[in-house]
Amino acid sequence: MTSLSLRPHRLTHAVRISLLCLLPAVALAQESPPASPARTLDAIQVTGTRIKKAELETQVPVQVLTREAIDRTGYSSVADVVQHLTASGASLSTKLNSSGNFGFPPDGGGVGAGAATVDLRHLGPKRVLVLVDGIRWVNESSGSGVGSSVDLNTIPLALVDRIEVLEDGASSIYGSDAIAGVVNIITRKNADGGHVEVQYGDYNLKGGDTSSVDFSFGRSGERAQWIVGGAWFKQKEISSAEYEWARVPVPGTGLANGSSATPGGRTVFAPADGNNTYGGLCPLARDADGNPIPGSATCNITLPNDASFAGGARFPDDFIRFGTANRFNFAPYNLLLTPNERKSVFGQVRFEFTPTLSGWARGLYSERDSANQAAPEPIFLGTDAGVYNEWAETKLVIAANNPYNPFGFDLSTMGANPNLFLLGRRPVEGGPRRYEQEVKTWYAAAGLDGTFEVNQRTWNWDINAMTSESKATQTNTGSYNIKHINQALGDPAACAAIAGCVPLNLFGGPGTITPEMLAWISPIVRDRSKNTLSQASANLTGELFDNWAGAVSFAAGAEWRRYKGEYHPDPITIAGEYNGVPSGATIGSYSVKEAYVEFDVPLAREGFWGKSLDLSIAGRYSDYSTFGGTNTGKLGLRWQPADELLLRMSFAQGFRAPSIGELYGTLSRFDATIVDPCNNAASTTPKCVADGVPPGYEQANPQISVVTSGNRALEPEESRSFMAGAVWSPGWAEDSGWASKLDLGVTFYRHTIGKAIQAPDAQAIMDRCIDSRDPVACASYTRNDRGQIIRFEDILANLGTINTSGWDFSAHWLLPETGWGQLGFDWKATWVTRYELVNESGQAEPKGPGVETNDSAIPEWSSTLAANWDLGNWNASWTLRYIDRLRESCAGANGFDICTDSANDLHWLGATTYHDAQLSWRTEAWMKGVKVSLGVNNVFDKNPPICLSCTLNGYDPGTYDLPGRYTYARLSLDF
Template identity: 40%
Template sequence: MQSKNSLFFRTATLALLAAGATGAMPAAAQDTLDEIVVTGSRIRQSPLNQTQPIVQLDSEAMARTGLSNTAEILQRLPISGGGLNSKFNNSGNFGNPPDGGGVGAGSAEVDLRYLGSRRTLVLVDGLRWVNGASASGIPSSTDLNSIPKGIIDRIEVLQEGASPIYGSDAISGVVNIITKRKQDGFSGSAQVGAFDEGDGVTQEYDLSWGATSGGTSIVADLTYVKQESVMSGDRSISQFPTPGVTECDSSCSSGTPLGRFIVNNPVTGAGMNLTLKNAVLTGRPTFDPLNPTAGSFKNFTTADRFNFQPYNYIQAPSERLGTYFQVTQEITPDINFRLKAVYNNRQSANQAAPIPLFVGPDAGNGNLLDQISIDRTNPYNPFGVTLSSGGANGPANYAFIGRRFIEAGPRHYEQEVNTWYVSGTLDGSLMLGENKWYWDVNTIFSRNSASQKFTGNVNAQRLAQALGPVANCTGSCVPFNIFGGQGSITQPMIDYVLFTQQDSSKQRLADTSFNLSGDLFQMPAGAVGLAVGYEYRDQRGEFQPDAVVAAGLGSDIPALPSKGSFDVNEAYGELRVPLIADMPIAKLLEVSGAVRYSDYSTFGSETTYSGRVNWRVTEDVLLRGSWGQGFRAPGIGELFGTPSRFDQELVDPCSDMLGLSGGTAASAAIRANCIAHGVPANGSYVQANPQLSVITGGNKKLKPETSESWVFGGVFSPSWEMSWADRLDFEVNYYDISLKDAIQPIGAETILGRCEQNNDAFSCASITRTASGAINQISGLLQNIGAIDTDGIDFTINWQGPESDLGTFRFSLNQTFLLNYTETVPATSGTSKIEREGTEKGSPDQAFPKYKATAILDWAKDDFSASLTNRFVKSVDETQAVNKLNDRLYTDVQFSWFPAMFDSKIGMTLGVNNLFDKDPPACFSCGLNNFDPTTYDAPGQFGYARLTFKM
C-alpha cells in the first residue's frame, strides 16, 4: 500500500509543479486504474500511460500559493505569458483595445506561450465556458473570475495545441478545470492576508458539503473572496508616471487644475501656450494681450504638468461570490445523469485621476468636445473674444484648452458581472460485439451579464451650452468656468455638466455535444481505439454603451453599440493504433491522429488535422512527437465591434519638424511630406500630448487565424532502487508554433511612418489633421495581417526522497526556455520581423523572458509540513526605452500544522509570498504603474493565515 506522502507526490504538483510526466496519476484515478478521458484526447486510456505534455494542479497545490485568484495561480506557471489580473487598472481611460473585446476591467485571464488569452482554450470538465463580459466590449477570452475557485478539484493544462480535438481557440494550449464530483460531509477554509504595508487585505472563505447515498451523489459549494485595493501612490515605483523621478516630467499630463490654454492672442494673432500662475478661485483671470504673462497667466512648461499617478490602483479591489451545485444520479448500472449549476457574482472597481477635460480642434476626442467654441459673453472668459473652434463662429483662433476637472473627484468605474452556467450530461456504456464503448451527451447553457457605472464623466452637449453665449444658458444651465484654477468649478456647475455613465454587455453560450469512444478491434500490440463526436455551438454577444456616449456626447472614450452572433457545426474523429508491444526496444509503439471539420455561419468551413507518435522504449523511457494544425475563428467583438478609440503613445514625425523647440529637425523628405499633408511650414506645430487618438473597429471580412505546431519530448523515470530517492522523473519537451493570418490592425506607428516617410496614399488617407497640423485621429480596421513564430523547451525534474527520521522531502524544478518569438508585422516598407525573446514589449505590457523557472522544496513530518518556493524570471530589455529589467527571484514560504489530536481534520497554515520584499523591476514603457503586471508581483510582502476543517 502506498504511503500518504507517496500518493500525494503522484497526484499533486507541489504548488505549481508542472508534473505532466508519464506515470503521474491524476486525482480522479487515485482509487482505480480504469481507463479515463484525459485532457488532450477523447480516447480513454490508463492514467499511468498519459502521453500528452500536461501540467496538473490539484486543489492542495493551488492552496500552497496563498492566492485567491485562479488566473494568477496559472500565470505563475513558467509556460504562462500573463494575461489580465487584479494588477491591471484600466476601464477605458486609455481607450479600448483594437480587438473589440473591451478593456476587460476586473477580469482575469490565462495566456499560454505568450500567444494571448484569445488563443488559449478554457474548458470546464472538458466542456466550453462562456466568454467574459465586463461592460466595455465583447471579449473573445474566458474570464476565470467567473468560475468560483472553491468548485475546482484540479486543473489540467495541456501544453500543446488541440484544435482537431476541441476546435477553435486551442492554438497555444488548453486549460481544463475539473470540478468536484464527490465529497462526504462538510469541509471549509478561511484565509486572510495582507501586504506588509497593511493594505490589499484579501479574505477568502469556502464551505462545501457532499453526500452519497445509493446511486445519488451531491456536492454543493459556496465561495466568497474579497480583495481590497492598493493605491499607486503608496508604492515608490508608481508615485510618478516615470519611475525613479520625484517631480513631473513630460510623462505627466498637460491637463492640470490650473489649465493649459493654447490660444491665439486676440490682438496680435500670435500663438500662446499659457497656464495660470496661481489658482483663481472666483471671477475672471486677468489677461493683458500686450503682455500675456503680466496678469494671471504664464507660459506653460513641463513643471506645470499634472501628476495623475497617485489616484490609480496598483491592485484593484474585487469581491466575488460563487455557488455550485452538482448531482450525479445512476439511472441504471450503465447510464448516469449529471446536472451541474454554477452562479457567480463579481463586483470590482477601477479608478483613474479626475477627468482631463480637453476641448478644441486639437483635443483629439473625435466628438463634440473638439468643436466647442467658448463665447466672449461667458463670464469667465478672460480673452474678450469668442474662442472659436472654426465653422459658424469664424476661423479657429484656439487649438486646445485642457483643464483637469479635479472638483469632480476621480473617475471611478464599478463593474458587476453575473455568470450563470447550467449543464446536463447523460453518459453510459454499451457492448458492441466484444468491446465496451462509452458515450455521453452534453448540453450547456451559460450566460454572462455585466454592467459598469462610471462616475466623473462630462456631458459634452451641456458643457458646450455652459461655455456658449450666456443668453443661451437658461433653465438649469450654469455658466462653466474652465479658466479658473482648482476650486473654481462650483457644485452647481458640476451638477449641470456631469452625468453617471451606465454601460452594459452580455454574452451567451448554448452548446450541445455527443461523444462515442471505444475499441474497434484487437491487434497483436493492443486494441485500436476510436473516438468520434459532434458538437453544435451558438454564441451571442452584445455591448451597449450609455446613451449619452453612444450619441457622441461623452468626454471620455467614445463607443457605439455592438452586437453579433455565430453558430458552428463540428464533427471530429480520433484514431489510436498500437504498432509494437513488449519488444526489446519497444515496450509500446503507437500512432494516433485526429481530424475535425468545423462549419461556421460567419466565414465557412475549416478542417484541421493532427498526428502523434508515442514510443515507450522501456518501462523507464517514453519518447513522443506530435504535429498539429490549429485555428481560431474571429470573435464576435473582432467581427462586429463598432468604432471606438484607443489612446496610444506615439511620436508624430511632423512635430517640431524644424527643431525650434529643442528637438531634432526632421529630414527634408519628411518635412516636405508633412507640409503637403497640412502641417504649417514654419514648424510651429508641436505635439501637445504623448497620446494620439487611434480609431479602431471590427471587420466582418476577417477569416480564421491558422497555426501549425510541432512538439517533441520524452520522459525518463528510472525504476531501479535508489537509496536517496523513492521517485525521480525527468521530462523535456520542445515546441514549435507558427501562426499565420493573425488578427490585428496595422499599427498606428506604421501608418504614420508610411505616410510621412514614404507619402503612401493609403496610409495618409487614414490620418486626419487639424488646421494647426495636429493629428486628430488615426483610423484602421482589424485585418489578417500578422504572423508569429515561436519555439522553446520545457524541462521538469521531480524528486521524492525516502521517509526518514527527518521527514519526507520532495523537490520539483519546472523550467521554460524561450528560444525564439518572432512577430511579422506590416512595416513602413513591406513587412518587418520583430524578435521578442528577451525583451519587454511595453504598453500593452508583456515581457518575453528567455528563461523562467519555479523550484519547490517540500517537507512533511508527522503533523507538520512546509514548503519553500522560488520563482525566477530572467532579465529583459525594453524595446521602447533604453532600460533593462533585471533578473527577479521571488521566494515564498508556507508552514502548515494538522494536529493528530483532531485526526488531521483541522489545520492551520501560515505563509508569506515575496519573503524578501523584492520590488518589480522599473519599466519606462509599461502602463500606469511602471512595472509589467503580467510578469511580476505587486510590490511588497504578502502574508496570510488559513484555517481548514473537515467534518
C-alpha cells in the same frame, strides 16, 4: 497496463510530473495507477484526447495541478494559479487597473475591467480554450464591450479538484480557440461530509487585505453522489500613491510625461492680432531659417501652478507660458490593486440508474463587484484635441461675453480659420473617475453517459447540454457631458435658455468649477454587456479491433454551439455627447456545427522498436454560420524504447474563429500613449517634413486617440503547432542512497499563426511611417496643418503572422525518507527562443523574447524551483520564482539618468527572483480533520523592476508580483 510491464508505477508518475511547469510551492502529489497487473483499470479521459482508456500517457504533455499543489500556493483564485505557470503570459488580473484612458482594446472586446484571464505561450487569452469538466465556459462580460475570453473569476476555487493544462494546439480535439492550449478545470464530485476553509491575507502596503470563506457539503453512496457549496472572496484596493514608483507618470522623469490637461488649464490659440506677442508670452512662429513669420503669433499659456481666480483670471497678466513644470501628475489617482468581491454558489449531482447508465447535472451562480479608478477626467477642446467629438473639435465657440473668458474675443473651432487649437482642463473638483462593475454569471449543464458492449469490447458514450450567461453593468462617475460643456462655454443668454445650464469656468484654476457647474456637466454613465453560450454534444469512444500490436481505439462525436453577445453604451455615449471614450452598440451572434473523429493506433509492442510505439490521428470539421466550413487535423507519436524513457511528438493544425467583438464591434476609441518621433527638434528633419510637420512642432499630448472597430469580413486565424519531448526516469536513481526517484523531462514547442486578427501597434505604425514612408502605415493617421495628429485609425484585419518557439524543462527529485521526514525538489523552466509578430507590411513588431513592450513582456527564461518537506503532520515548502532580465525602449525617459543606456534608447529591467514559503500542520484528532497553514509570498519584499514604457504604476503587473510582501493564514475544517 501491459505496455509498462516492468516499472509502470514509476514511469507513469514520471510522465505526469516531468512535463508540468509547476506554479509556486508545487510538489506533485498525483495518484498513480495501481501497478498490480491483476486488476482491470477503469477507462478515464484526460485533457488532450477524447479517447477513454486506462493508460494516462498521451502524445502531448498535460500539466496536472492537484488540489494539494494549489493549496500550497496561498492563492485564492483560479486565475492566480494558472497565471504563475512558467509558460503563461501577461493577462488581465486585479493588478491591472484597466479602465480610464485604456478605453477599448483593438479587438473590440472591451477592457474586461475586474476580470482575470489566462494566456499560454504569450499568444493571448483569446487563443486559450477554457473548459470545465471538458465543457466550454461562457466568455466574460466586461460592461465595456463583448469579450472573447473567459473570466476565471467566475469559477470559484472552492469548486476545483484539479486543473489540467495542455500547452499544445488542440483544435482537432476541441475546436476553435485551442491554438495555444487548453485549461480544463476539473470540479470536485466526491464528498462525504462537509468542508470549510477560511483564509485571510494582507500586504505590507496600505490596504489590499483579502478575506475568503469556502464551504461545501456532500455525500457519496453506491448509486448517488452530490455536493453543494458556496464561496465568498473580498479584496480591498491599494492606491498607486502607496508605491514610490507609481507616484509619477514615468518613474525618474518627473512631469515630462505628465498630462497637458491640468487643473490650471492649458490654452493654445491664435490671438486676435496675429502680430501681438503680448510681451513674448505668445511668440511668432519661425521659418526653416529661423526668421519670425508675420501674423503667426500663437499663445500656449497656463496659470501658475496652484493659482486660482474664482472671480476670473485676467489676460495676459495672470498667465505664463506652458512648460513641463505645469503638466499634471495623474499617477497617484490610479490603483495599484483593484477591489474585487466575489460570491458564488454551486452544486452538482450524479446518479447511477443502472450499472451501464448514469446521469448528472450541475449548476453555478456567481456575482462579482469590482471597481477601477483613473485620474479626474481631462477635458480636451480645440482643433488639435483629436478626441473624435464634434462638440469639442468643430462646433465649439467660447463666447467673448462668457463671464469666464479672459481674452475678450471668441475662441472658436468653427469655420475656415479657427483660432482655438487646444484647451486642456483637468477638473479635479469632480474627483477621480470611478468605474464600478457588477457581473452576474450563471451556468447549467446536464448529461447522460453509459457503456455498452460491442464484440465483447466496452464502449463509452455520453450526451450533454449546457447553457450559460454572463452579464455586466458598469457605472462610471467622474466623467463629463461634452455637449453640456459646449453649451456652458457659449453665449450666456443661450445657456440661460437651457434648463440647468450655467456658464462654466475653465480658465480660473483649481477649485473654480463650482458644484452648480459640475451638476450640469457631470452625468452618471451606465454601460451594459452580455455574453451567452449554449452547447450540446454527443461522444462515443471505445476499442474497434486488435491489430498486430494491440487494440485500436477511437473517439467520435458531434457538437453544436451558439454564441450571442451584445454591448449597450450609455445613451449619451451613443449620442456623441460623452467626453470620455466614444463607442457604439455591438450586437451579434453566430452558431457552429462540428464533427470529429480520433484514433489511437498501436504500431509496435515488445520488439525492435522497444516497449511500445503508438500513433494518434484526429480530425475535425467545423461549419460556422459566419464564414463557412474548415478542417483541422492532428498527428501524434508516442514511443517508449525502454522502461525508463518515453519519447513523444505531435503536429497539429488549428484555427480561431473571429469573436463577436471582432466581427460586429462598432466604432470606438482607444487612447494610446504614443511618442511622436517628430516632436520638438526632430520636426525639421527631412522625414518629418515629408510627413507634414512644420518647424517647431510640439506634440500637444502623448495620449493619442486611436479609432478601432470590428470587421465582418474577417476570416479565421490559422495555426500549425509542433511538439517533441522526452521523459527519462533513470533506474539507477530509484531507491538509491541519495534519491527515491528522479524524473527528467524536456519539451520543444513551436506555434505558427497565420491570418492573425489584430490591429497593429499604433506606436510601431507611426515609427514605420516616419522611418520608411510605408504607404500603409502613413495612411493610418492624419495630421492637421499644425502637425498635430487629429485622426488615427487602426481597424482589425487578418494581417499578422506570429511565430513562437521554445523549450520546457523539468526535474523532479525525491530524496529517501528518513527520521527527519522526506524532502523533494521540483524544477520547472520555460525558455522562449523565438517570438516574432510580423505586421501587414512584412516587418516585425517590437514584441519579442526579452523585450518589455505595451505593458507586457516575454522573458527569455522563466523558472520555478520548489522544495517540499513532509514530516508526520507537518509540511513545509519554499519556492523560488525567477524572471529573466528584460529590455525596453527608454521612451519618454531617454536622456534621463534612470534610462540605463540612453545612447541606444535602452533601459534594462533586471532579473527578478521571488521567494515564497508556507508551513502547515494537519491533525485528524478533531472532527474529520483540521489543517492550519501560514505562508508568505515574496518573503524578502522584492519590488518589481522599474518600467519606463508601462502606462501605469511604474511596473508591468502582468509579469511581476504586486510590490510588497503578502502574508496569509488559512484554517481548513472537515466534518
